[in-house]
Amino acid sequence: MYDTIIIGAGMSGLAAGIRLAYFDQRVLVLERHFTIGGLNSFYRLRGRDYDVGLHALTNITPKGSKRGPLARLLRQLRLSWDDLQISPQLGSDIVFPGVRLSFDNDLDLLREEVAREFPLQIDRFDRLIAEIVEYDDLDESHQQISARERLAEALTDPLLVEMLFCPLMFYGSAREHDMDWGQFSIMFRSIFMEGLGRPHAGVRLILKQLVRRYRGLGGELKLRAGVQRLAVEDGRVTGVVLENGEEVAARRILSSAGWSETMRMCDDGAPVVSRVPGRLSFCETIASLDVEPHTLGHNRTITFFNDSEKFDWSRPELPCDLRSGVICSPNNFQYGKPLDDGTIRITALANFDYWRHLDEHDYRLEKLRWYDSITASAVRFVPDYRHRVVDTDMFTPTTIVRFTGHENGAVYGSPEKQFDGRTHLENLFVCGTDQGFVGIIGSIVSGISMANQHCLRE
Amino acid sequence: MTAAEIREEILDILEAIAPDEDLSNIDDSVNFRDQLELDSMDFLDIVMELRKRHRIQIPEDDYIELASMNSTVAFLEPLMKDIQKV
Numbered sequence: 001m002y003d004t005i006i007i008g009a010g011m012s013g014l015a016a017g018i019r020l021a022y023f024d025q026r027v028l029v030l031e032r033h034f035t036i037g038g039l040n041s042f043y044r045l046r047g048r049d050y051d052v053g054l055h056a057l058t059n060i061t062p063k064g065s066k067r068g069p070l071a072r073l074l075r076q077l078r079l080s081w082d083d084l085q086i087s088p089q090l091g092s093d094i095v096f097p098g099v100r101l102s103f104d105n106d107l108d109l110l111r112e113e114v115a116r117e118f119p120l121q122i123d124r125f126d127r128l129i130a131e132i133v134e135y136d137d138l139d140e141s142h143q144q145i146s147a148r149e150r151l152a153e154a155l156t157d158p159l160l161v162e163m164l165f166c167p168l169m170f171y172g173s174a175r176e177h178d179m180d181w182g183q184f185s186i187m188f189r190s191i192f193m194e195g196l197g198r199p200h201a202g203v204r205l206i207l208k209q210l211v212r213r214y215r216g217l218g219g220e221l222k223l224r225a226g227v228q229r230l231a232v233e234d235g236r237v238t239g240v241v242l243e244n245g246e247e248v249a250a251r252r253i254l255s256s257a258g259w260s261e262t263m264r265m266c267d268d269g270a271p272v273v274s275r276v277p278g279r280l281s282f283c284e285t286i287a288s289l290d291v292e293p294h295t296l297g298h299n300r301t302i303t304f305f306n307d308s309e310k311f312d313w314s315r316p317e318l319p320c321d322l323r324s325g326v327i328c329s330p331n332n333f334q335y336g337k338p339l340d341d342g343t344i345r346i347t348a349l350a351n352f353d354y355w356r357h358l359d360e361h362d363y364r365l366e367k368l369r370w371y372d373s374i375t376a377s378a379v380r381f382v383p384d385y386r387h388r389v390v391d392t393d394m395f396t397p398t399t400i401v402r403f404t405g406h407e408n409g410a411v412y413g414s415p416e417k418q419f420d421g422r423t424h425l426e427n428l429f430v431c432g433t434d435q436g437f438v439g440i441i442g443s444i445v446s447g448i449s450m451a452n453q454h455c456l457r458e
Numbered sequence: 459m460t461a462a463e464i465r466e467e468i469l470d471i472l473e474a475i476a477p478d479e480d481l482s483n484i485d486d487s488v489n490f491r492d493q494l495e496l497d498s499m500d501f502l503d504i505v506m507e508l509r510k511r512h513r514i515q516i517p518e519d520d521y522i523e524l525a526s527m528n529s530t531v532a533f534l535e536p537l538m539k540d541i542q543k544v
Contacts (some may be wrong), residue, residue, distance in 0.1 A: 023506050064478060066495035076499060263531045452502055457518075 001249045002028045005240055007227055008256035010038025010404075011440055012432035014210040015447030016254055018077050020455055021217035028248065029219065030240065032226035032405065034278040036132045036211060038256070039404045039411065040434070042204040045393060048288055048341060051202040052395070052403065053411075053414050055302060055328040055345065058190040059441040060086055060105060060197035068194055069445050076448045081107065083209055086197040087333040089301035094163045097308050100162055105195025128154045129226050132193075135185035140334065147184035147397045148177070167191055167304045169313040170326050170347070172438040173280045174412035176314040196301060197208035198333045206440065227257070230428065232268035236429045240393055254450060256432030259414055260424070262403055278317040278410025285348040285371050288391040289342030293329045296383045298344075303327040305381040313349075319322060319350035320370050322377040352397040352409045367394050412438045421450040422444055429454045459538045464531050467543075471507040475500055484526035510533075512541055 004020050006013045009031035020027045040117040059070045065252040074081060079115060091104040099117050107129070115122040126260070151161045165179070170206040173179045179187070182414055186192040199205040215221065226243040228396060239249035259275055270359060283293040306324040326347040331339050358366055371394050391419070397409030406413060413433035421429045431450035459467065468482055470492070479494060487531045490496045501521055514537055516524075524535035 023510055066476075066479075072497065072499060074478075075475050076503070078474060078477065449499070452499060456502070456506060 001251065002026050003250070004028075004252050004254055004451075005030060005248060005250040006254045007262070008032075008038055008432065009223070009445035010256055010432060011037040011040055011210070011446030012425070012435075012450075013038075013204075013254075013256045014207070014214055015073070015077060015150055015279075016256075016451035016455070017219045017221075017446040017447075018210065018212045018217065018432055019451040021214060021219035022078065023456060025455070027219045028225055028250070029214070029221045030225045030242070030248075031221070031223050032243075033403060034220075034224050036223070037203065037207050039400075039406070040207070040443070041403065042202060043208070045204060046391060048391060049202065049204070050286060050393060051204075051330070054198070054203040054440065055171075055330075055347070056089060056198050057084075057086060057206075057441060058194065058196060060088060060186075060195040069441050070194070070450035073441065073444050073448060076214065076452075077210075078445075079209065079213070079272075084204055085199045085201070087335045088202060089196040089198075090299055090332045090334060092167075092196065092302040092304070094166055094304045095165075095302050096163055096311075097162065097309060099159065100131065100283075103192055105197070107193050110192055110381065112135050114160065114336050118157055121155055121157050121160050124155050125160075126229070129144070129193075132185045132188050135182065145181045146259050146372070146454070147179040147181045150181050150184070153346060159309055162306070162309065164188075165303075165313070165327075166306055166311045166324065169311075170304060170324075172412060172442070173313060174410065174414040174417075174433075174438070176279060177314075186437070186442075187404065198330060200333075200337070200339070202330065203269075203440070210444075211215065221337055227265055229267045230262075230265045230423060232266055235268075235425060237266070239427050247310060252427040252429070254429050254431055255297075256430070256447070256457060258406055258432070259416075259418055259430055259434040261408060262428070264432055266425065266428070268425075270289050275414055275416050276409040277351070278412060278414050279367060280313075280412060281315075281350050281352045281400060281409035282347050283370060283374060283396050284321045284345055284347045284394065285354075285374050286393045287344045287375070287385065287389045289344065289385055289388040290390045291388050292331050292342045293385065294332065294385075296325075296385055297330055298329065298383045298385070300327075301329065301335075303330040303382055305378070306376075306379065316351050319351055319354045320374055321367065322373055325374065325378055327378050327382050341390075342385075342388070344378075344382075346374050348374050348377070349399050350409075355396045355409075355453045363396075363398070367396065370394075405434070409430055421454060461531050461535055461543050461544050463537055463543045464534050467511075468504070468527060468530055471504055471511075474507065475503050484511075484527060486531075489525050490527070491525070493544060504530075512538065514538065 003025035006029045094101045101113045169449045228243045231238045328345045400409035
C-alpha cells in the first residue's frame with residue numbers, strides 16, 4: 001500500500017514526489033512513456049542532444065533572491081540555486097511591423113524601450129507595473145477578469161497592448177484571444193520582471209536533479225507504466241490498474257495526466273463533467289547549424305514576432321499560423337562555455353485536427369513543407385541561417401499528444417483550470433498543467449503546492 | 459531539550475529550508491516572515507520538519523506561535539522538554 005501514487009513523471013509529478021518522499025511517505029510515480037519529462041523532455045537524435053519543450057526557464061531571479069516562485073521552489077525542494085546551473089539570457093525582442101521592443105532580466109531595459117517607442121504611454125505603463133506587482137499569486141481566488149479589458153483601460157495604444165500580450169500568450173495562455181488577469185500578472189512578472197535563463201545542459205539537467213533527489217529520498221519510479229483506470233469504491237479511490245493488468249493500492253492519488261484524462265480513468269461510472277478542452281497547439285522546427293547564431297549576426301535569446309499590428313492568439317485554420325511565432329536560440333545565454341552546436345528553434349501555432357488526420361506518408365511530406373514555410377516566415381525577423389543548417393527536426397501537435405497525452409495537443413491544457421486541485425473523489429487530486437500554472441517553474445510549483453495542500457496535512 | 463538546544467534545532471531546520479540563507483545574524487525577536495521573507499509554504503515546512511524529526515504534532519491553529527525565534531522556542535519548550543538532543 002502506497003501513501004500516494006502520482007500519475008506522470010513530468011516536472012509537477014516529480015516535484016510532488018520529492019515533497020512527499022522527503023516527509024517519509026511511501027510514494028510511487030507512474031509514467032506511461034519510456035522516459036521522464038512529459039511536456040518538458042529531451043532526446044538524442046543522430047548524435048545531437050535536443051530539448052522538447054524548453055526555450056527558456058522563466059522566473060529567473062538572481063542567486064540570493066528570497067521572493068518569487070524560483071526562490072520558493074528551491075526552498076521547498078531543498079535545492080540550492082547552483083543546483084540548477086542557470087545562465088541568464090543575453091536579451092530578447094518583441095518585433096511587430098516597424099517597432100522592436102527589447103527586454104532582458106532587468107525591467108529597466110523594457111521601460112526604456114517603451115518610453116522610446118511609446119513616449120505617451122510610459123506613465124500608464126508604470127502604473128500598470130505597480131498594479132502587477134501588487135497581485136498576490138498565493139491568493140487562490142484568481143481574478144478571472146479579462147486581461148484584455150484591464151489592459152484596454154490601463155494603456156491607450158493598442159499596438160503596445162498587442163506587443164505585451166504576444167510573449168505572455170505564447171509562453172502560457174491556454175485561453176484563446178485573451179488571458180485571465182491573474183494569469184497575465186503572473187506571466188508578466190515571470191518574463192519581464194524576473195526573467196529568462198537556461199542551464200547549459202538544458203532541460204535534462206533539471207529533470208536529472210529532480211529524479212536524483214526523488215530517488216535519493218526513497219521515492220519509486222516506474223516507466224512504461226500507463227494507468228488504465230483508477231479503482232473507485234464508495235467515493236474514494238483505492239488504487240490504480242495498470243495497462244498490463246497489475247493492480248497497485250494507494251491511500252490517495254495525485255494525477256498530472258490532465259483533468260479530462262484523469263476523469264476518464266475513474267471507473268465509478270460518474271459522468272465526466274465536460275470541460276472545454278484546450279485548442280492551442282504548436283509546430284516547432286529545430287535547425288542545427290554549423291556555426292553559432294551570433295556569427296550570423298543573431299544574438300537574441302528569444303524573438304517574438306508578429307507581422308501585423310493585431311496579434312491573433314487562436315487556433316489557426318491553416319495547418320500552421322505563419323503570421324506570428326517565437327524564434328529561440330539556446331546558444332544565446334550567458335554561459336561560461338559555448339554549446340556544441342548552433343541551434344535555432346521556431347514555434348508557431350498549429351491546427352491539431354489537420355495534423356491528426358494525415359496518413360503517415362502525407363504527414364512526412366507536410367512536415368517538410370511546413371518546416372520550410374515556418375522557417376521562411378521567421379527569417380523575415382532574424383538573419384537568414386538556412387545556408388548553415390546541418391540537421392533538422394520538427395514536432396507537430398500529434399507529437400505532443402504522443403508524448404504528453406494532452407487532448408488536442410494543447411500544450412497549455414484546458415483553458416479552465418482546477419486551481420484547488422480537488423475532484424469529485426475525496427482522495428483524488430490533480431496537479432500540473434490543468435491545475436494552474438504552466439511552464440517549467442509553474443509546473444514544479446503546482447506539484448509542490450498540491451502535495452502540500454492535499455497529501456501532507458493529516 | 460533546553461531552550462538553547464531548541465534554538466539550534468530551529469536554526470538547523472531553517473538552514474535545510476533555505477540553504478542559501480545566511481542565518482548567523484538572525485534577530486530572535488523579529489518575525490521570520492519579515493527578516494527571511496518566509497511564506498506560508500515555509501511555515502508549513504517548519505511544522506513538517508518538527509514532525510519528521512521529533513514526532514511533534516502542531517495543530518494548524520498554533521502555526522501563529524512560530525512567528526519569530528523567541529516565540530517558537532517558548533512555544534516548543536514544554537513540547538520538547540523530554541526529547542533528548544542527538
